[in-house]
Amino acid sequence: MDFLEITLRLSLAAILGGIIGFEREQNNHPAGFRTHILVSIGSALIMLISIYGFTDFLLEENVRFDPSRIAAQVVTGIGFLGAGTILRHGFTVTGLTTAASLWVVAGIGLAIGAGFYSGALVATLFVLISLAVLNKIDRFIAHKRSLVHLKVNVVDRPGKLGEIATKLGERNISIKSVSITEEDNENYEDDYVSIIFLLRISKKEYAPIIVDEIKQVDGVKEVQFGKNTE
Template sequence: MENIWSISIGEATLRLFLAVVLGGLIGWEREHNNHPAGFRTHILVSLGSALIMLLSIYGFSEFVYEPNVRTDPARLAAQVVSGIGFLGAGTILRHGFSVTGLTTAASLWVVSGIGLSAGAGFYYPAILTTALALISLELLNRVEHLLFVSRRQKTLRIRVKDRPGTLGDLATILAQFGASIRRVSIEEEDPDEEMIDIVFTIRMPEKFPESDLIEKLRQVEGVMAVISG
């Protein structure tokens, strides 16, 4: 009868190699779309998770038959699930009013699960999860953009005189109209005349009164022009 607490070199190699390939596929998608954690990071997370899974199951096989020793193959691997949160948190960044990196943090968590599955020899779920993750990240991202983001996301370029408090006044009006500010940038237009362009990227609710918003923004002191794109 085959010893379940031992693994051949060939089988261990296969599991680690599969973890690299599957993690690399998801990492390539993140790298291709210029996200914080890319190709190498996802490979290392998946490979490390697979190694820890192998270690958890087979690394202490010589102690299995010792008296008063109870083994738990999942104990060491279970720490990966909670520990990966620290790495994922490092990819979450806040820029002004927008938060980025949440999807990449989630992809790292999924990749750690894929690595654990590959390390445990759970091949089919690991491969299927990789395929579903790629569909979610790439295909559904495009569908979401076509159905929701492109229709409800607008860019407002507001030319104003550079004075304290203008940005806050504009943001307050946007909030009153129910617009969600996704990104803000400030571009210096004419230093001699102290003119700047404040560019808002906003997410609009349903039945958004865009014309009323633009008219309200134009009434703010110091606003010279409002361009909607």
């Protein structure tokens, strides 16, 4: 394999990986432009090594050649890198799409390294459609429903979070995230916690009604309702 072909494959891997990484970078995700380029180039290089790196060794007798063995380890190993982009905040998990994009970019890099150009180009196109176009559709749908904060001070007893969530679920209100902090015990006789919900509700929902229903939960001390400022 000549130097020009090696340069072409590694360059194309960098370009395709960079295009996907640029989309992630624009949306402020953990793994962006440079990370995707590195993953794609590294995968292409490993594929090249797997196919062409053992030519001299293959001249020996009784040698079995399987170019997929090294490449298969990329598919497994990229999972560790992808896991590093997955973040958990309370009950909310983010970074799953970025982790998936890294995994796909690794496959694109392997395809380029193996000379499967058409597959890599089509895969890149589909990934961009999934990340960019479908993301805009999802945002358009999401904008039809407002994001609001609901803060509930409730006695620290098992099951209270579930009772409040049930009340919200009965009104078909989606809980986007939940965070829990301890309240200053000097203000209350019992131990209380502050539960902050980020809710996605339709515009037809009437806030005072929601607040009144939450206050009916035994142990609720205070309820505050307001628009999301993020």
